[in-house]
Amino acid sequence: MAESDNIVVETAEKIFADLADPQTVNNDKKDTWQAPLWQALSEAGLPLSWVPDDLGGSGASLADGFALLNAAGRFAVAVPLAETMLAGWLLAQAKIASPEGEMTVLPASPKDRITRDADGALSGRARGVPFAKAAKHFAVLAHGKDGASIALVDASKGRIETGLNVGYDHSDTVTLDKVQPLTIRSAPSGFDQTTMMLMGGVARSLQIAGALESMLDISVRYSNERVAFEKKISKFQAVQHNLARLAGESAAALAAATSAADAIANAKSFNDEVYLEAASAKIRCAEAAEKGGAIAHQVHGAIGFTLEHILHRYSLRALAWRDDFGSESHWAVELGKLVANRGADELWPLVASR
């Protein structure tokens, strides 16, 4: 099956295959793969896919960008591609041009808030910010007395406490203390932190779905190679049924994520229907990361538990991505409140809206 007929994804997949092969990356203890990969992605204009030409980007469609993130998930790409894309997208909402280099977004959790005081300085703490340490700039959503603003901030102006998520990628705490942004503008009307979290959540959903696709592939392949009790383990019905369940989880994640991406790419606003799509994608993909990842590990046995094997590059990242831009339990509570608030007889019309 053709992964995609779109040029953005084709370009990205070629770069990933050449410079981010999971086995090569996994063997490289010094991370020498990172710089050439980022350079190739930048030269192809991919990190600024969602930034229009006149703001310094490559002006790809939302749909192409989402497909790119899915491909990045299939390679478990561990550079701030998704983060820079989201940052560029956020800045473009306020018509702020994107600079070159790595970026990330803050806040990255629905619980954290950055505030803007009367003279435009930004303050607040954002936890779990992906790749903050690698970022040259932050795209920030801040709240002041007169509503939400979007700002571009020099990353060196923030205080960064580094940390790692369960996938061994940077997930840092960023503190801004009366930081003057490089640029700041009002967010468009109706744009708020929930919008930003939903967008980030759908990006992570596509990455999780991609990681699950690869977990399914390598698990099927391994089961056809590994012999136990004098036959390939793929011939045991118990193993077959586990892999069938993994295929189901992978398919569900991909369906939820691509449906949400399609909804956002074609939406005029973030209404209840888009909210259902985006929140559901994050919830269902996070559940699939847990259930599907567990099966992939079960099929691989001890070898999949080693640092030498590439499985953990997918399984742990998929689990880590659950935490960014609102966990599944956060979105479940919010979606449950929305549904309850609309009332029992409005549930089905919402579900059947697309």
Next chain:
Amino acid sequence: MTAALRFDPIRLPEKCEQLRKEVRAFLAEEIAAGTFDPHKPNREDTDAPEFSRRVGAKGWLGMTWPKKYGGQERSFLERYVVTEEMRVANAPTRRFFVADRQSGPVLIKYAPEHIKMDILPRICRGEICFAIGMSEPNSGSDLFAAKTRATKADGGYLINGTKIWTSSAHIADYMIAIFRTSQPTKENRRHGLTQFLVKMKQPGIQVNPIGQITGQYEFNEVVFTDFFVPDDHVLGEVDGAWKQATSELAYERSGPERFLETYYVLTELVRAVGPNPDTRSAEGIGRLVAQLHTMRRMSVSVAGMLQAGKEPVVEASIVKDIGTVWEQQLPHRVRDLAAFVEETATNRETLERQLDFAIKTAPKLTIQGGTTEVLRGIIARGLGLR
């Protein structure tokens, strides 16, 4: 190249939304007229012949079939909308559901023209009911172990043997069944079964109702004794039913009925918790809605594949596997959350009565129409493991 299955997002076209409004308006009228109570899935009489005729008169049966057979030549997506709205409203679809979903398409593919011209328009008018004769006392999931014999006679076949777990056989006008016409061969154990159209309610057929653990009598034992079926009632290739079974499965297994059978308890739970749920209820409802939404989007996507002329057998198996496991667990998850519903909730009794029935219904959902184990075998085959 990846083993993963893609379910492309389908946006239902505008005409589907127009149709949805018409179906909702029709169902609201039927409810107002007292045809059925949407809050009572466990009513005694699930067979509603007059309702069936009114649905037919709307043009909502056989909607994807050729016009010369009484169909509307509309899309699978339009049929999908009608099916899901009927299901969510708990409408009494028993009389026409099987004929519309799978018996009609089998006839269109394999029956002689004069039979199609006779039977299909009557299905479209909602006049006749179909049953499916697959399982036998010693042949359930292992379809190709069927023993009921069809012995060649002058101008047709004589049928002897027993079908079992046959839903709606007690009201059905016709059955599409598989019978043994030859012994299996060494090379192919699936060889030797033939698909037949059987006219019910005749001497030589005895239908014995079987009580189910829900208290209902929906399935039956059907005993054939020297029952005559004419030659022109053979559907497709003699001894070759195994070649014909697979494409049917994509229709049978991917529809909204594969995850909505216990849906009513979720609606009622939302009503019971009210507009300001506590965190526990909110999270529980949110997860269930996210899971439901995802399955529906997968199921709609399969309808899109059918519309595009594909045979998404593996995709349909995934929808049915995930969907039936979900609808089986749903009443139990709702029960967990209902334990915290205020005593004063006005619909508390309705919810409890519904839960009672849904919990009794749940065990069958992962068995009927292809067990979970059979489905996972099909998915594993699709992954290249078998």
